[in-house]
Amino acid sequence: MMMAFTSVLYLVFGEEKTWVLGLVSSLANIPVLVFAVLQFKPIFDISYSTYDPAIFGKRGDRIIV
Numbered sequence: 001m002m003m004a005f006t007s008v009l010y011l012v013f014g015e016e017k018t019w020v021l022g023l024v025s026s027l028a029n030i031p032v033l034v035f036a037v038l039q040f041k042p043i044f045d046i047s048y049s050t051y052d053p054a055i056f057g058k059r060g061d062r063i064i065v
Contacts, residue, residue: 002028 005028013020 006025009021009024013024
């Protein structure tokens with residue numbers, strides 16, 4: 001979708017109005033950046049809970065028999 005969007009923008013505004021390309025491209029990147037920023041914390045939490053060093057450590061003094 002992004003490739004098609006970029007191609008249509010270039011075909012419509014390519015030679016005549018280059019400022020429109022920059023403006024629309026900048027505005028189109030805002031949702032992508034917001035998505036990336038909002039997904040950083042869940043990915044960090046998942047990797048921390050999976051690879052946390054404490055999961056292999058000793059949790060108590062009881063011996064499981």
